[in-house]
Amino acid sequence: MCQQVRLCDMQPGERAVITSLPPSALRQRLLDMGFLENAEIECVGKSPFGDPNAYLVCGAVVALRRQDCHGILVRKQVAAWD
Amino acid sequence: MGLTNERHERVIALVGNPNVGKSTVFNSLTGLHQHTGNWPGKTVSGAEGRCRSGETVYRLVDTPGTYSLLARSAEEEVTREYLLHGEAEVALVVCDAACLSRNLLLLLQVMAIVPRVVVCVNLLDEAARRSIYPDLAGLEALLGVPVVGTVARKKKSAAALLAALDRVIDAPPPVPPAFLSPLLERCRLSLREGKEQEAASAALAARAEEIGHAVTRGEGEPYSRRDRRLDRFLTGRRSAYPIMLLLLLLVLFITIVGANYPSALLADGFSWLGNLFRTCLSALEAPPWLIGLLVDGVWRVLSQVVAVMLPPMAIFFPLFTLLEDSGYLPRIAYNLDRPFCACHACGKQALTMCMGFGCNAAGVVGCRIIDSPRERLLAVLTNSLVPCNGRFPALLALISMFLVGAAGGFAASLLSACLLTLFILLGVGMTFLATRLLSATVLRGLPSSFVLEMPPFRRPQIGRVILRSLLDRTMYVLGRAAAVAVPAGCLIWLMANVTVGEGSLLQHAAAFLDPFATLLGLDGMILLAFLLGLPANEIVLPLVLMGYLSAGAPVELGSLAEMRAVFVANGWTPVTALCTAVFFLFHWPCSTTLLTVKKETGSWGYTAICAALPTAIGMLLCLLIAAFGRLAY
Numbered sequence: 001m002c003q004q005v006r007l008c009d010m011q012p013g014e015r016a017v018i019t020s021l022p023p024s025a026l027r028q029r030l031l032d033m034g035f036l037e038n039a040e041i042e043c044v045g046k047s048p049f050g051d052p053n054a055y056l057v058c059g060a061v062v063a064l065r066r067q068d069c070h071g072i073l074v075r076k077q078v079a080a081w082d
Numbered sequence: 083m084g085l086t087n088e089r090h091e092r093v094i095a096l097v098g099n100p101n102v103g104k105s106t107v108f109n110s111l112t113g114l115h116q117h118t119g120n121w122p123g124k125t126v127s128g129a130e131g132r133c134r135s136g137e138t139v140y141r142l143v144d145t146p147g148t149y150s151l152l153a154r155s156a157e158e159e160v161t162r163e164y165l166l167h168g169e170a171e172v173a174l175v176v177c178d179a180a181c182l183s184r185n186l187l188l189l190l191q192v193m194a195i196v197p198r199v200v201v202c203v204n205l206l207d208e209a210a211r212r213s214i215y216p217d218l219a220g221l222e223a224l225l226g227v228p229v230v231g232t233v234a235r236k237k238k239s240a241a242a243l244l245a246a247l248d249r250v251i252d253a254p255p256p257v258p259p260a261f262l263s264p265l266l267e268r269c270r271l272s273l274r275e276g277k278e279q280e281a282a283s284a285a286l287a288a289r290a291e292e293i294g295h296a297v298t299r300g301e302g303e304p305y306s307r308r309d310r311r312l313d314r315f316l317t318g319r320r321s322a323y324p325i326m327l328l329l330l331l332l333v334l335f336i337t338i339v340g341a342n343y344p345s346a347l348l349a350d351g352f353s354w355l356g357n358l359f360r361t362c363l364s365a366l367e368a369p370p371w372l373i374g375l376l377v378d379g380v381w382r383v384l385s386q387v388v389a390v391m392l393p394p395m396a397i398f399f400p401l402f403t404l405l406e407d408s409g410y411l412p413r414i415a416y417n418l419d420r421p422f423c424a425c426h427a428c429g430k431q432a433l434t435m436c437m438g439f440g441c442n443a444a445g446v447v448g449c450r451i452i453d454s455p456r457e458r459l460l461a462v463l464t465n466s467l468v469p470c471n472g473r474f475p476a477l478l479a480l481i482s483m484f485l486v487g488a489a490g491g492f493a494a495s496l497l498s499a500c501l502l503t504l505f506i507l508l509g510v511g512m513t514f515l516a517t518r519l520l521s522a523t524v525l526r527g528l529p530s531s532f533v534l535e536m537p538p539f540r541r542p543q544i545g546r547v548i549l550r551s552l553l554d555r556t557m558y559v560l561g562r563a564a565a566v567a568v569p570a571g572c573l574i575w576l577m578a579n580v581t582v583g584e585g586s587l588l589q590h591a592a593a594f595l596d597p598f599a600t601l602l603g604l605d606g607m608i609l610l611a612f613l614l615g616l617p618a619n620e621i622v623l624p625l626v627l628m629g630y631l632s633a634g635a636p637v638e639l640g641s642l643a644e645m646r647a648v649f650v651a652n653g654w655t656p657v658t659a660l661c662t663a664v665f666f667l668f669h670w671p672c673s674t675t676l677l678t679v680k681k682e683t684g685s686w687g688y689t690a691i692c693a694a695l696p697t698a699i700g701m702l703l704c705l706l707i708a709a710f711g712r713l714a715y
Contacts, residue, residue, distance in 0.1 A: 025530075025531070026531050026533065027280075028150075028152060028154055028279075028280060028283070029149070029154055029533055030533070031280075031283065031284060031287055032149035032150035032152070032187065032283075032287075033149055033184065033533065033535070034181070034183065034184040036284075036287055036288065036291060039291070044305060044310065044313070045313055045314065045317055046319070047317055047322070047416050047417055047419065047420060048317065048318070048319050048322040048323060048417055048420070049420035049421075050319075050420075051419075051420055051423075052416065052419050052420070052429070052532055054313070054317075054416065054536060056304065056305050058181055058183055058184040059178075059180055059181025059182075059183070059184065059214075059304035059305075060181050060184065060304070060535055060537075061305055061309075061313075061535065061536040061537075062533060062534070062535050062536070063412075063415075063416045063419070063429075063532065063533070063534045063535075063536055064532070064533060065419070065423065065531065065532045067531075068531045068532065068533065
């Protein structure tokens with residue numbers, strides 16, 4: 001079973017696969033940092049004010065603001081026995 | 083060609099993602115000590131160094147860290163232009179063993195435009211700790227270029243890298259493997275002519291990902307459990323801010339306690355040497371004016387700079403460097419991004435603000451890590467609102483003399499550290515306020531974006547850092563003291579001893595400034611010292627002292643208590659001390675910083691704002707404090 005959600009709505013500890021990275025001023029920078037379609041991503045933390053959040057992607061932790069990852073969609077990985 | 087270079091140096095460009103240890107590789111090859119720090123974007127200007135392998139002399143050029151060569155930011159532009167049109171014969175691409183896939187994107191882009199490439203897979207030890215084992219032989223076979231695995235802190239790594247450079251530099255450029263060549267060709271066109279960059283880059287990224295997967299062994303967890311735990315603590319909702327505060331307090335406390343003893347020792351030593359100096363000069367029958375100029379002028383200012391200012395500077399700096407090397411600074415930027423965003427700025431400004439604690443000029447140069455030009459300017463213009471290393475020993479001296487009492491001891495040191503922390507928080511708060519103010523007026527605009535990589539925590543090389551920054555800092559302060567304090571000491575002594583009409587030049591100048599300075603809760607001499615201290619803030623307090631003493635009889639100066647007595651004799655109250663401290667925090671930056679701002683912004687207008695903004699804040703605050711002070715007394 002899978003669920004498509006916005007990247008910015010992921011909670012710390014959740015893992016997902018990036019499904020779409022819409023065109024934006026930041027798209028190229030994100031691609032360069034490993035935010036590729038079909039790449040695995042994990043939300044690893046929220047900053048004290050809840051924004052920005054930290055994501056583990058391509059072996060590195062990257063902090064992103066909510067507004068900057070607004071359009072990015074991910075497919076949450078939910079195990080069948082959950 | 084190498085032959086056009088007079089000394090037959092072969093130029094090697096060092097390229098890599100931010101924070102993969104490029105500077106460490108650079109240091110291990112060249113034997114230089116370029117400062118490394120554990121945060122993305124540390125290297126902002128290309129350092130150069132030389133190393134020799136047999137008959138060949140290599141000139142290494144360090145480029146700023148970049149994720150890709152598609153020119154989106156200043157660093158990427160610089161690196162791409164250098165690789166396309168520079169003199170480099172070989173590109174040495176440094177990759178992080180723990181996230182090869184992402185690093186391979188840059189590597190493939192470099193391979194597309196530079197014929198000879200050597201790959202250095204760095205941080206193997208760190209990757210192994212996280213059970214990630216890259217297959218170096220496999221990577222070499224796939225790409226057709228030499229791949230060297232390194233642990234940059236080890237000597238052996240440098241030898242292996244040099245051997246690989248020797249192998250490729252005179253060999254014909256390798257032909258790229260068949261499965262890569264059409265892709266590299268497409269990428270070359272897009273990088274040279276800027277055509278369909280995005281498509282070419284996406285294809286390249288996908289291929290990099292494939293290669294990365296193919297050559298990485300081990301079921302490693304790239305973000306270790308220790309780092310996860312640390313981050314939960316250091317950036318947690320409840321713990322993040324208290325920890326930042328406690329760390330600041332701890333660093334200041336160690337500085338204060340550590341500086342007390344060497345300060346007293348240096349002061350005694352200098353006063354003994356000064357007397358010896360005077361006796362020798364008298365024995366040589368030197369004219370009294372020369373003795374005065376050298377002993378009461380130059381020597382006194384110099385010894386005050388070294389005894390009062392040097393110890394805290396030399397202790398704070400290594401502590402700060404340790405924090406920097408551990409990887410904590412990016413966490414500060416992460417924690418503070420939200421408040422900065424509310425001021426329409428970028429969280430990376432927190433990084434440059436922290437650099438400002440070390441040196442405002444360095445902080446201003448560091449602002450290059452901020453991509454948006456508007457946000458970069460905000461960071462540049464507000465950088466001097468936090469006290470630099472040259473200012474806070476003066477704050478410390480004022481706090482211990484007038485607000486705590488110079489008794490020393492644990493409780494007094496802790497209280498001093500707390501008060502100093504408050505002053506620094508005032509500076510940080512003012513940074514936010516000024517940033518918001520500027521972004522509502524001269525630099526109007528909305529916050530752009532914030533993308534910041536948070537590197538793994540690394541254990542700093544404690545002994546090395548302490549030794550190096552202690553030595554470097556001491557030499558730097560001594561050099562500046564010689565260059566600035568000596569002429570300033572001469573000048574102020576001459577002003578004190580050249581009489582025009584009723585009084586000396588110094589008295590005239592101080593009397594001229596006095597009415598205005600009194601409004602600010604200062605006096606003419608203090609303001610004059612601030613003006614004369616433009617080249618270096620660390621000479622301001624010694625100059626004030628010197629100015630007071632030049633009028634009266636020579637006084638033995640040892641401890642802070644004796645310094646306090648001189649100040650009190652010249653009419654200082656706690657309000658004077660508080661106003662002086664506040665003015666130390668907020669006044670025009672030193673000339674080095676101003677010149678750096680001019681260089682970075684290219685505009686005298688912004689340089690003027692950079693000087694006027696803190697001055698206006700300082701004057702306003704001092705005016706208010708002085709007015710309240712007059713009411714209270």
